[in-house]
Amino acid sequence: MSNNKAMTNQTKKEYPKPYGYTSDIAVFTIVTEEKEPYKPPKMSLKLMLIQRAMVNAEGEKNSEAGKWALPGGFVHPNESAFEAAKRELEEETGVKDIHLKHYGVYDEPGRDDRGWVITNAHYAIVPEDSLIKRKANDDAARVELFKIDEIFSLPLAFDHEIIIRDAIKEIKKDLLQTTIAQKFLPSQFTYSELQAVLLTVTDDAAIKSDQAFARKIRMLPFIEEVDGKTTTRTSKKPTKLYRFVEMNVMKPIYTARY
Amino acid sequence: MSNNKAMTNQTKKEYPKPYGYTSDIAVFTIVTEEKEPYKPPKMSLKLMLIQRAMVNAEGEKNSEAGKWALPGGFVHPNESAFEAAKRELEEETGVKDIHLKHYGVYDEPGRDDRGWVITNAHYAIVPEDSLIKRKANDDAARVELFKIDEIFSLPLAFDHEIIIRDAIKEIKKDLLQTTIAQKFLPSQFTYSELQAVLLTVTDDAAIKSDQAFARKIRMLPFIEEVDGKTTTRTSKKPTKLYRFVEMNVMKPIYTARY
DNA sequence: AAAATAGTGTCTCTGAGACATTATGCA
DNA sequence: TGCATAATGTCTCAGAGACACTATTTT
Numbered sequence: 001m002s003n004n005k006a007m008t009n010q011t012k013k014e015y016p017k018p019y020g021y022t023s024d025i026a027v028f029t030i031v032t033e034e035k036e037p038y039k040p041p042k043m044s045l046k047l048m049l050i051q052r053a054m055v056n057a058e059g060e061k062n063s064e065a066g067k068w069a070l071p072g073g074f075v076h077p078n079e080s081a082f083e084a085a086k087r088e089l090e091e092e093t094g095v096k097d098i099h100l101k102h103y104g105v106y107d108e109p110g111r112d113d114r115g116w117v118i119t120n121a122h123y124a125i126v127p128e129d130s131l132i133k134r135k136a137n138d139d140a141a142r143v144e145l146f147k148i149d150e151i152f153s154l155p156l157a158f159d160h161e162i163i164i165r166d167a168i169k170e171i172k173k174d175l176l177q178t179t180i181a182q183k184f185l186p187s188q189f190t191y192s193e194l195q196a197v198l199l200t201v202t203d204d205a206a207i208k209s210d211q212a213f214a215r216k217i218r219m220l221p222f223i224e225e226v227d228g229k230t231t232t233r234t235s236k237k238p239t240k241l242y243r244f245v246e247m248n249v250m251k252p253i254y255t256a257r258y
Numbered sequence: 259m260s261n262n263k264a265m266t267n268q269t270k271k272e273y274p275k276p277y278g279y280t281s282d283i284a285v286f287t288i289v290t291e292e293k294e295p296y297k298p299p300k301m302s303l304k305l306m307l308i309q310r311a312m313v314n315a316e317g318e319k320n321s322e323a324g325k326w327a328l329p330g331g332f333v334h335p336n337e338s339a340f341e342a343a344k345r346e347l348e349e350e351t352g353v354k355d356i357h358l359k360h361y362g363v364y365d366e367p368g369r370d371d372r373g374w375v376i377t378n379a380h381y382a383i384v385p386e387d388s389l390i391k392r393k394a395n396d397d398a399a400r401v402e403l404f405k406i407d408e409i410f411s412l413p414l415a416f417d418h419e420i421i422i423r424d425a426i427k428e429i430k431k432d433l434l435q436t437t438i439a440q441k442f443l444p445s446q447f448t449y450s451e452l453q454a455v456l457l458t459v460t461d462d463a464a465i466k467s468d469q470a471f472a473r474k475i476r477m478l479p480f481i482e483e484v485d486g487k488t489t490t491r492t493s494k495k496p497t498k499l500y501r502f503v504e505m506n507v508m509k510p511i512y513t514a515r516y
Numbered sequence: 517a518a519a520a521t522a523g524t525g526t527c528t529c530t531g532a533g534a535c536a537t538t539a540t541g542c543a
Numbered sequence: 544t545g546c547a548t549a550a551t552g553t554c555t556c557a558g559a560g561a562c563a564c565t566a567t568t569t570t
Binding site for chain 2: 532540
């Protein structure tokens with residue numbers, strides 16, 4: 001705000017106010033598909049969706065009943081949308097200190113039939129087990145984890161299709177361009193575990209190749225070897241463990257390698 | 259939105275509605291500081307700010323009077339915040355088809371003394387000359403272009419300090435990580451012109467070095483040589499011209515060079 | 517011994533970076 | 544001629560990528 005003209009207009013004209021202000025959260029987890037002993041994991045990126053009830057508390061037919069939607073809710077006036085997302089996520093999953101990122105605003109007129117409702121979209125990364133717990137807590141609403149390629153054959157509520165598409169784009173970008181992959185991993189991990197996470201969103205040959213990736217990981221400035229410690233959880237041969245180092249990574253594309 | 263519980267709560271409880279919904283725009287331009295014939299340009303990134311009037315149309319003292327602020331205004335109910343930003347920018351500068359990007363939402367309770375006002379922040383990239391034109395059009399409000407390092411010694415209105423800090427961070431990131439640098443350049447440009455744009459936001463040795471950059475530009479997949487054409491606007495020796503190629507760039511940091 | 521994953525040795529090739537040199541055309 | 548900018552030649556070095564091979568441990 002705060003253009004002079006807009007300001008003076010506003011104080012007399014009283015522009016219409018939005019009807020509602022909400023927060024939605026795309027809750028992602030990476031599930032380990034096959035985990036046999038001494039095997040590197042096969043992982044798969046999944047999104048949590050909630051099926052809307054057929055009727056509301058008054059027994060009236062719910063809008064968008066039966067369709068799948070992102071968890072979320074109204075922002076309280078004493079909090080920001082980000083705080084609301086954090087609160088709602090905690091109510092849903094019982095997990096605190098979760099990686100949460102705002103990635104978009106959806107305010108197209110007509111996107112919600114209840115009126116002018118603005119929503120802030122966030123994505124969250126949660127460990128698989130906290131979602132399983134949640135599911136047990138609340139069997140009233142149907143909660144499911146879906147693989148990325150299953151989602152768009154479901155009936156989705158409101159404009160959640162586009163919100164979910166954007167969430168997927170965002171998390172894929174962030175997984176490859178930032179160090180958030182660590183949020184899906186134990187604090188100490190093997191090269192093949194990091195590789196499995198990255199392979200959920202990329203086909204890049206340099207990441208696919210085991211040897212190439214095992215070599216590469218040691219020269220990444222934001223990853224360091226955990227001295228001496230090994231694990232056998234991914235192979236029979238004891239394997240080196242790595243950890244992320246706190247660091248801001250920012251390589252210009254103009255100096256990258258192609 | 260659309261958690262079942264939140265939904266039913268809301269339809270009876272009528273959560274408080276925001277008082278206002280606004281759009282702010284951080285308008286950036288890159289001005290050519292010295293331009294002698296046959297010289298590569300020295301460029302500098304600047305941000306447009308508006309000084310708030312002392313009194314409003316009713317003659318009352320304006321809130322945050324005299325302080326510097328981003329242009330912006332209230333979102334109309336028949337448009338999105340992005341459209342509002344586009345409209346307001348056009349009203350300000352008279353320029354259409356401008357690069358505009360949403361980068362943040364500011365909704366902390368108490369950020370605006372008029373009440374619960376949510377603002378969407380965008381940044382825009384406009385050619386230098388359109389801002390000069392605008393300045394001439396409207397001498398009622400003081401409009402100035404400031405260098406990045408001058409901004410934070412100014413008195414800034416509302417929470418615009420943090421909004422501007424984020425804008426600068428965002429545009430710096432985008433300049434180095436995407437191909438938006440082209441928005442500051444003519445459609446055909448020399449290596450030293452692109453270099454000058456990038457040097458407004460980075461010190462990277464590989465970009466600073468003339469020879470290194472001149473070589474590098476030819477192997478960037480998203481830039482191609484304009485065959486045969488040359489210009490002498492940056493040197494006495496005729497210089498090759500380049501253009502951007504439409505392309506999605508996305509190199510994982512895990513395969514970058516360090 | 518067989519199987520499976522981790523990790524290294526080695527070779528080739530590309531490109532980064534540094535430095536020197538050449539090319540061009542104005543003043 | 545002198546100068547400034549553009550562009551190339553050349554050398555060295557690091558690392559990518561491919562392939563083969565070794566290492567470790569379980570069954």
